[in-house]
Amino acid sequence: xxxxxxxxxxxxxxxxxxxxxxxxxxxxxxxxxxxxxxxxxxxxxxxxxxxxxxxxxxxxxxxxxxxxxxxxxxxxxxxxxxxxxxxxxxxxxxxxxxxxxxxxxxxxxx
Amino acid sequence: xxxxxxxxxxxxxxxxxxxxxxxxxxxxxxxxxxxxxxxxxxxxxxxxxxxxxxxxxxxxxxxxxxxxxxxxxxxxxxxxxxxxxxxxxxxxxxxxxxxxxxxxxxxxxxxxx
Numbered sequence: 001x002x003x004x005x006x007x008x009x010x011x012x013x014x015x016x017x018x019x020x021x022x023x024x025x026x027x028x029x030x031x032x033x034x035x036x037x038x039x040x041x042x043x044x045x046x047x048x049x050x051x052x053x054x055x056x057x058x059x060x061x062x063x064x065x066x067x068x069x070x071x072x073x074x075x076x077x078x079x080x081x082x083x084x085x086x087x088x089x090x091x092x093x094x095x096x097x098x099x100x101x102x103x104x105x106x107x108x109x110x
Numbered sequence: 111x112x113x114x115x116x117x118x119x120x121x122x123x124x125x126x127x128x129x130x131x132x133x134x135x136x137x138x139x140x141x142x143x144x145x146x147x148x149x150x151x152x153x154x155x156x157x158x159x160x161x162x163x164x165x166x167x168x169x170x171x172x173x174x175x176x177x178x179x180x181x182x183x184x185x186x187x188x189x190x191x192x193x194x195x196x197x198x199x200x201x202x203x204x205x206x207x208x209x210x211x212x213x214x215x216x217x218x219x220x221x222x223x
């Protein structure tokens with residue numbers, strides 16, 4: 001099955017900085033979702049953006065979607081140490097279940 | 111808030127044992143899923159279920175089976191555990207569509223020795 005791919009694989013920043021991670025996918029989608037996973041825990045749904053939307057905000061999160069480039073980005077503004085986690089994109093891509101990427105590991109240092 | 115509860119956080123089993131991983135959700139969700147997560151491979155879908163007694167194979171069903179006798183409970187069964195099934199297992203549920211948003215449990219880290 002097709003898979004979203006996040007980039008970079010790992011990102012290290014200081015508290016207060018912005019963090020940007022990207023997701024590319026291969027086939028047309030109806031929606032794209034971002035999830036967060038704290039170390040050793042389950043995933044938590046962050047935000048869903050539909051294929052007819054270009055940008056969506058939720059608190060300090062901003063997601064963009066460019067369907068012509070088959071890519072999405074997740075921006076976390078004013079990062080905090082508590083944002084340290086892995087972030088995954090998930091796409092539907094015509095399948096009956098979501099397909100997850102391998103994730104970006106974000107480390108936010110105090 | 112939706113709660114998805116996996117019965118064990120850590121489990122150690124021997125090769126050849128039959129292993130049951132249990133998952134319960136409390137929000138009357140139709141859909142339930144079992145994933146495994148391995149370093150470098152991401153999340154891979156093992157099985158999912160869209161209704162009681164219904165099941166569908168995911169990407170890697172070999173060596174696994176599932177049971178959904180009640181709407182709130184979805185069990186993953188390793189008929190004869192092998193070392194290559196050592197992994198983190200994540201259960202999830204969703205309302206309505208199988209395309210999420212998914213609500214995940216905290217995972218079971220299974221070690222097969």
